[in-house]
Amino acid sequence: MNYQICYASQTTSSHEQLMVDLREILTTAMHFNYIHKIQGVLYFADNYFFQCLEGEQQQVLTLLDSIKKDPRHSHFHVLDERSAEHANFKDWSMKYVRKRSEVKSFFAELGSNTFNPYLLNPTSLERLLEILKDVQAETHG
Numbered sequence: 001m002n003y004q005i006c007y008a009s010q011t012t013s014s015h016e017q018l019m020v021d022l023r024e025i026l027t028t029a030m031h032f033n034y035i036h037k038i039q040g041v042l043y044f045a046d047n048y049f050f051q052c053l054e055g056e057q058q059q060v061l062t063l064l065d066s067i068k069k070d071p072r073h074s075h076f077h078v079l080d081e082r083s084a085e086h087a088n089f090k091d092w093s094m095k096y097v098r099k100r101s102e103v104k105s106f107f108a109e110l111g112s113n114t115f116n117p118y119l120l121n122p123t124s125l126e127r128l129l130e131i132l133k134d135v136q137a138e139t140h141g
Contacts, residue, residue, distance in 0.1 A: 045115035
């Protein structure tokens with residue numbers, strides 16, 4: 001049985017430092033997650049992070065404790081955590097999705113003209129995960 005946790009946070013990085021930080025976060029995540037059999041997706045837009053992590057529960061929770069302490073973000077908030085029968089992102093040590101029109105349209109349906117993961121409820125969170133699962137991943141190099 002897989003464990004899944006999704007959270008939101010806001011970047012603390014300056015505009016000039018942001019791309020360097022994103023590249024660092026992704027490189028570290030891909031390496032760490034591959035070794036520890038953790039999968040997931042990271043979406044960043046409008047100064048917000050949304051991340052969903054999947055894997056063995058203790059591994060995911062240990063990683064989450066480390067992520068919470070990262071000074072590159074603040075206002076950390078767990079949106080959902082649960083046991084899951086299957087992984088949404090099983091082929092990705094860390095799938096990165098850049099700002100997308102599909103997500104922008106989805107948040108417009110929620111009444112927001114910007115990406116704001118704090119607005120998600122359980123139903124809209126599921127819809128966002130479906131969108132992120134279906135879109136093409138980005139390279140970060």
